Amino acid sequence: MALLKVDDLKIHFPIHGGILNRKIDEVKAVDGVSFEVREGETYGLVGESGSGKTTTGKAVMGLNNITDGDIYFEDSHLNAKKGKKVDVRNDIQMIFQDPYSSLNPRKRVIDIVAEPIRNYEKLSKDEEKKRVQELLERVGISSDSIMKYPHEFSGGQRQRIGVARAIALNPKLIIADEPVSALDVSVQAQVLNFLQDIQKEMDLTLFFIAHDLGVIKHMCDRIGIMYQGRLVEEGLTEEIFNNPQHIYTKRLVAAIPDVDPRNREKHREFRAQIKEEYQQSFYDYFNEEGLAFNLKQITDTHKVALPERG
Amino acid sequence: MWKFIVRRLIITLPQLLLLSLLVFFMASLMPGDAFTSQIDPSLSQDAIEEQRERLGLNDPWYQQYGRWVSGVAEGDFGTSTAHYRPVTDLIWERMINTIWLSLLSVIFIYAIGIPLGIISGRWNDRLVDQIITGYTYLGFATPIFIFALVVLFFFGFTLGWFPTGGSVASGLEPGSFEYIVSKLHHLLLPALSIALIGVVGTVQYLRSEIIDTKQKDFIITARAKGAPESRVYNRHIFRNSVLPIAAFFGYEITMLITGSVFVEQIFSYPGMGNLFIESILIRDFPVVTAVVLLFGLAAILGALLSDIILSIVDPRIRIK
Amino acid sequence: MLSQELLKINNLSTSFQIDEEYYAAVDDVSLTVRENEVLAIVGESGSGKSATAFSIMGLHNRGKIEGEMLFQGQDLAKLSTSEMNKIRGKDMSMIFQDPLTALNPLMEIGVQIGEVLLLHNKNMSKTERRNYAIELLGRVGIPRPERVVDQFPHELSGGMRQRVIIAIAIANQPKLLIADEPTTALDVTIQAQILDLIQELKDDLNSGVILITHDLGVVAEMADRVAVMYAGQIVEESDVESVFVNPQHPYTRSLLSSIPATDYAQDRLHVIQGIVPSLKHLPRTGCRFKGRIPWIDDDAHEDHPVLHEVSEGHFVRCTCYQHFYFPDENKEDQANGVTEG
Structure with a gap:
């Protein structure tokens, strides 16, 4: 069952310019993206900088204005017009990239972790303290450290504190935006x-x-590959890595360094070959604007952005 | 860049409108009006009323405002009630004096501030930096009018090296060499007083800018190229740190023009600030209004100038 | 036959002052770089790998450097700054990690490339420098170089800026190129392009390359020889194949098992217990990795660990490698890398 459903999501940012600073153009950061995240799975969204992956994640969190399209969480319409808005923010939480800057350095661990609890529940001081200690133990941090400050922890521990904060309200969905890249x-x-x-x-x-x-390969059950605001391919992890169909996916996969130095020459040749194929067949895979086509189902689980035949 | 400048100019228009409205209402809130000081106590109430009517002082505010603004636009600030001369004439010569004083002060500020800032930033936390930083703290703590009084008393009265008032010795032919020397002689003490106190902001700003730039990655790049320290400092650190200072030029000028009020008064230097205080004391409101308006105008133009300079020196804005 | 030795580092120690006292961030490191060879120095933050590179380039302005660094017969450690300035940027140059900050934001690309030409070749005229800068930009694969030469850094993408930095580094055909995490800040496809470019330039110039990185994938793709550093020391050194196929030191083996999506990693990644100790709290006696493999018997370690040649050209520090095994998963999970600091 789909826990999160994103349907034809578009997020366009205006570019201001000219003498009167009016809107003269827009950046289509996300341009018609649809996917589902099913209950209990790990869904990975991959892309290079500027692909719109983070913008999509923020949109689900309600941190971006949505230009068009719909986001559903357990059948509630997240971006419905005013009045019908459902508050599911305690069901969806986010973990951020940089454990050094995502925690307020002047707050103690207890205040950081208890912050979401304070927003949604009324607990006495003692109850709150007990709850925070439980959460910390759950993420593998000694419950004695509630009065410490973020700088007293290592990078990995800080990321755990971020997770403790994220799970404080027993969410159903966690959005992890590059949680380990720093x-x-x-x-x-x-x-x-x-x-x-x-x-x-x-x-x-x-x-x-x-x-x-x-x-992504290590963590995810299913993967969506984004390029310039659109999905170019989506499928099970094995499908994406062993049988990529879109030239961009092939190129990404070929770019992963091979950790066996004995395969070095072979891998380099393979990469060069894919690069050449990419340059030669670019317009077989992308439209005149260099954007991906619509996704087409090729197996039950595998979708690829290919042009209409004929 | 041109787009930026034009857009910046357009923003200036509402600022000017707001300024003129503010000044106008301020003027009308002042006790009495243009007429109060001219009243002959023996005049009857009816006669006064008649006069007021004739001068348009009983008209609705927007008519008065309209008349005032169109006059100002043509350079007509009305007539000084104390001197019975057009305000424009009165202000003109004072303005020239103030501009000279400000210009000289700015030259001093940059001539003192840039070297001090550079030395202090380059050798930060060494003895020489501690001395300079100490001076800037003192400068921040010392009110300019007290410092100016001490300077005037010591160099003007005790030592007698400098004149203690006026803008030029009397009886000299304008334009002659002696005239210019005498002008400079009169300017030197007030300009130095302003500069020695006004410089501290520049020094501290430049110092922290240099310390900041020193730690940037591109400085390591420069060293890795084999650039000697002198080049690293001159080409990379100082250049990048002084540019933001250049952009403050406009603000600096504005600050000096408006800030000269006390110093001109203390040195009896016949500038706008001096005129401003005199006119307040004798309730010469047309002059006060005009000076306030000009100070406001200077602030708006200074900010404009700064933004334009910044857009020229910083490629990140220039190319947009 | 081995090619000629380019740089030979003997017993290099680089120390920094913390609270009146000196602590060695690079501790007794010896390395050799040959012509047309890529030596990778691998390690996590705090291992001393970047400090080693900065010591070679003479870019530490506060560190205390001991030992020898023989480069073309000269000991770099003994040179004055002005003597160093004749070498850096010319025979020896560096590529930096973050292309977004390594270029002067207020200077045209052409001027920044021209600077390194001017510094080492006073005879070149301004036009010659500009033309050569254009040629170099083309050489590193920048499209429309005659336009880019007059642009400012903020007008270029991260990948393009890294190419500019490489152009600066190769401008005077250096014999030794030091690349400090050259692709860490870049996207995967760009990373592959930059690595290919460095490889290609190395072959053209017959230069030696020191590649500093934490990314074992990059090492496997690029390196001829590998030095693994932990806490300021080299713990394993050998040709690249041995390190990946037959790793010996517990730290190397742990690192390889902790990277996801490789043949080494299982369903669960291996987690190295504890954290890298800070410079001030480094254990200075005994095996520095001891504290992170507490299930290994104390007797397995040497009191004064040295590098042992386990096979030709393959060196491993301390004897603990002979006794190392990965712990039972469940036990490991309890600790799970957590130590209260």
């Missing part, structure tokens, strides 16, 4: 393992946004 390899492994644990424990659905295909 971390060292070993710390990254810590956070990824931990996200998987917490997902199992709490029956969470994860909406994972990242540019690192290795991380």
Whole structure:
């Protein structure tokens, strides 16, 4: 069942210019994106900078103005016109990229973690403290540290505090926007393992946004590949990595370094070959504006943006 | 860039309108009116009323405002009630004096401030920086009128090196060499007083700008190219740090023109600030109004000038 | 036959002052770089890899440097700044991590490239420098170089700016190129292009390259030899194949098991317990990695760990590698990398 459904989402940002600073053009950051995130799965949205992946994530959180399209969460229409708006913000939470800047350095851990609780529930001081301690223990941080400040923790621990805040209201969906890209390899492994644990424990659905295909491959059940505001391909992780159909997906996959140095020459040749194919067949895969076509179903689970035949 | 300048000019128009309205209402709120000081106490109430009617002082405000603005636009600020001369004439010569004073002060500020800021920023936390920073703290803490009084007393009266009032010695032929020297002689002390206090902001700003730029990644790039320290500083650090200072030029000028009020008064220097205070004391409201309007105008134009300079020196704005 | 040695570092230590006392961020490091060879220095933040690069370039202005760095017969550690300035930018140059901040925002691209030409070749005229800058921009794959030469950094994308930085680095045909995390800030497809470019330029110029990175994928693609650094020391050094196919040191093995989507990683990623100690709190005696593999017997470690040659050209520090095994997953999960600081 779809927990989150994004239907033909468009987010256009105006560009102001000219003498009177009027709107002269717009950036189509997200331009007709549709996908579903199913209950209990991890859905990955991949793309390079400027692809619109983060903008999409923020739109689901209600942090961006939506130009057109609809977002549904468990059958409630998130961007319905005024009056009918449903508050599902305690069901959807977000984890951010940089554990160093996403926590207020002047607040103690207890205040950071309790912030969402204070917004939605009325608890006594003691109840609140107990709740925060439980949450911290759940993310593997000693409950004695509630009075500490963010700078007293390592990068991985800070990201855990961010997670503790995110799960404080027992959300159903967590949007993780590049949660490990600012971390060292070993710390990254810590956070990824931990996200998987917490997902199992709490029956969470994860909406994972990242540019690192290795991380995405490791974490996700299904993947959507974004390019210039549109999805170019969507499918199960194996389908995307073993049988990519769109030339852009092929190129992304080929760009992942191979960790076996013995394959180096082969991999480099393969990459060069894909690059050539990309340049030669660009207009077989993209329209005159260089944008992707609409997604077409090629198997039950696999969709690719290919032009209409004929 | 041209688009930016034109857009910036358009923004200036409503500012000017607002300024003129503000000044007009301020003037009408002042105790009495243009007429109060001319009243002969022996005149009858009816006669006064008649006069007021004749001068248009009983008309609705927008008619008075319209008359006033169209006059101002033609350079007519009315007649000084104290001197019985057109305000424009009165202000004109004072304005020239103030502009000279401000210009010289600005030259001093940059001549003192840029080297001090550079030294202080380059050798930050060394002894020389601590001395300079100490001076800037003192400068911030010292009110300009007290400092100006001390300077005047010491160099003007005690040592007698400088004249203690006026803008030029009397009896000299305007334009002659002696005339110019005498002008400079009169300007030096007030300009230095303004500069020595006014410079502290520039020094501190430049210092922190340099310390900031020193830590930028592109400085490492420059060193990795094999650039000697002198080039790293001159070409990369100072250049990048001084540009924002250049952009403050407009604000600086405005600040000086309006800030000269006290200093001109203390040095009895016949400038606009001096005129302003005199006119308030003798309730010469047409002059007060005109001076306030000109100060406001200077502020608007200064900001405009700064933005334009910034758009010229910073490519990130220039190319947009 | 081995090609000629270009840079030979013997017992380099670089220390920084914290509260009146010096702490070594690079501790007794010895390395050799040969012509037309890529030496990768791998490690996480705090391992001392960037500090090593900055020491070679003489870019630490506050560090205390000990040891020898022989480059073309000269000891870089003994050179004055003005002598260094004759070498950096010419025979030895550097590519930086963040292309968004490594260029002067208020200077045209052409002038920034021209500067490195001017500094090492006073005879070049302004026009010659400009023309050569255009040629270099074309060389590093920038489209329409005659236009870009007059542009400012903010008008270019991150990938293009990194190409400009590479153009500056190769302007005087350096013999040694130091690349400090050259692709970390870039997108994957751009990363592949930049790596290919560095490889290509290295072959053309026959230069030696020191590649500093935390990304093992990049190492596998680029390096001929690899030095793995942990807490200021080299813990393993060998040719690239041995490091990936037959890694020995517990740290190397742990790192390889912690990267996702590789043949090494299982369903669950391996997590190295604890955190990299800060410079001030580094253990200075015994095996520095000991605290992060507490399930390994204390006797397995040496008191004064040295590099052992385990096979030809393959060095591993400390004897603990002989006794290392990955712990039981469940036990590991309890600790899960958490230590209260």
